[in-house]
Amino acid sequence: MTTNMDRTITALVQDKPGVLNRITSMFRRRGFNISSLAVGQSEKPNLSRMTFVVQGNNAVVEQLLKNLDKLIDVIKVSAAPNEDVVSRELALIRVSATPDTRKEIVQIADIFRAHIVGVSPDSLIIEVAGDADKMTSMQDLLKGYGLLEVMRTGTIVMHRGKSS
């Protein structure tokens, strides 16, 4: 497989100052492009888990994994398989809403099993969770009403069968 595609990579890293900088500095220096990044505490004390979505073919992803692994503060890296994983992202979307459109927007949110978490006279805040495709299609549908602000957390993944 030599085509470029989105690949999700997870890394277990030391929870210390400067670790994120080391990782992003390596990505920048080697010319890897990150399209999404999520960082948070892991199940292990003093270790964080990072999830990156990158664009690239197999060779690029392999180089990226090896270069990540080479960093002293990185404990373990793995590329998520494309199947058999749960992939989630959370987005908060502020969309403009008039008395005429408010109802339609709520319906769209329902279809996506999203929630209205904020209401103001001329806008709504929608909270939606799902994989990257769902985020994009929801955003596409809401575009017509006027997207005022979009916040996305970046993708996190978990293998259905085993722990990574």
Place this chain on the structure above:
Amino acid sequence: MRRTGGQIVCEALLRQGVEVVFGLPGGAILPLYQTLPEYPQLRHILVRHEQGAAHAADGYARATGRPGVAWATSGPGATNLVTGIATAHMDSIPIVIITGQVGRDAIGSDAFQETDITGITLPITKHNYLVMNASELPNVIAEAFHIATTGRPGPVLVDIPKDVFQEETEVADTPTINLIGYKPTIKGNDRQIRRAAELIQKAERPIILAGHGVIFSEAYDELRTLAEKTQMPVITTLLGISCFPEDHVLSVGMPGMHGMAYASLAIEESDLLLAVGMRFDDRIIGDPARFATNSKKIHIEIDPSEIGKNISVDVPIVGDAKHILAALLKLAPTKTHPDWVKHITDLKKSHPSLDIRPTDKLLPQFIIKKLSMATNGEAIIVTGVGQHQMWAAQFYTFKNPRSFITSGGAGSMGYEVPGAMGVQVGQPDKTVWSIAGDGGFQMTMCEIATMVENKIPVKIAIINNNFLGMVRQWQQFFYEKSYVATEYSHNPDFVKLAEAFGVLGLRVTKQDQVESAIKQAMEYDGPVIIDFVVEAEENVYPMIPSGQTVHDMIEEPRQTESQPIS
């Protein structure tokens, strides 16, 4: 025991077996300096410029295999180290650098002489630390040495705020190393080693391509025994030079941009490349898509990220060269390839890259050849970067490991003088020659004063062409001889300069003065500078232009039948 940060650092260095530190003081590192009198076993060499300290530590490490240490103060002291750190990083040299930093409270406030040196050196160190508590120092220093010297070696920087040097703390007797994310692979995969042995069995035109990794792992004997058992000719990369004796029948020299034509051709014609401890650098492969397309490739390399980076290989083996070659030696067949070996001998005759054309002029190649003969190939040669570096690599016949010391990956001009200083400190009983460019020499020549002060008797041969020669050659070949900003029309009088430094200065302008000048330099007790005024527009041949292949090689135009000098 209670100790100050400064004491902890000195004791930690001594525990690591450090005998010498190259450095220069300033406010932020002063508390460390002021503890030095308590530790007379720790020799300090005061340099003239921090770049010299970093290069000297690097030279010391390359010559001894033990980690070199340099330190400097915060801000400009630390940034002056940067070229030296980058040089060590590109060539995987184990050095530990300590920098003073402004006090903890001042960090982030743009205080006087505050520089984010851990940020600056992030991409040019194997790892770095900013130590915010004296109690962390013992473990951090132990980790720094461990990281610098194991796996693929490299520089590690430890940045220490001024008040951490002053802080008193309770310390344990022995440090602990806690690096759960760092476990270099040493032993090679058995199945891959078996596959490698099978490929060697099948090969008819095999070549070993040996790199710097052979020197790091000191796999000289394993390499040589394997080469002899399987009758595989050995080619060495620039940094691999001296890992295999060049007077050995199986030695084929260096390939690549300025390598011997026959070495590059042998790689091209080979059906098996056994690459050991090297990284398929662009100076060797030229065009990755067209490099050695007829061969299967085995790649023995300790850094997994080097495998498949530039060239795809058939049998990757991650691990330490010494371990893997020893294991491979057991499985490898006893073989001969008389036709192949003879073919390479014929290539050496039809492409005599090392013949020097007959002329009355003083050629740099001639000087190096004479130096090689005068020292019996047993001196340690340190170079700068440029034409003289390539001629040194080509025309000196290296017999002993760790005897060719040069900035390969970074190509740092100015390495020649301080690098040689560090080499001589590490190998006080050996003859050390610095083969210098007139350009590079002037970048760091201030360290000659350091050599005089510390009785470091390096012999310096300036190959003086009054040009930034290698760049001039590119201008000649690729820019119609338009010599923009490459001529040094007013170099200093290097003999008078030698006198000013208080060292012996000699000038050589003719062939018949070369031998006696070399002899006089070697008999002199102390540093010497010889100003070899050479043919100015001499070119390094062969040359494979950047990004090209052996088919695009430019060889020396030869009018007459060439004859080797004796």
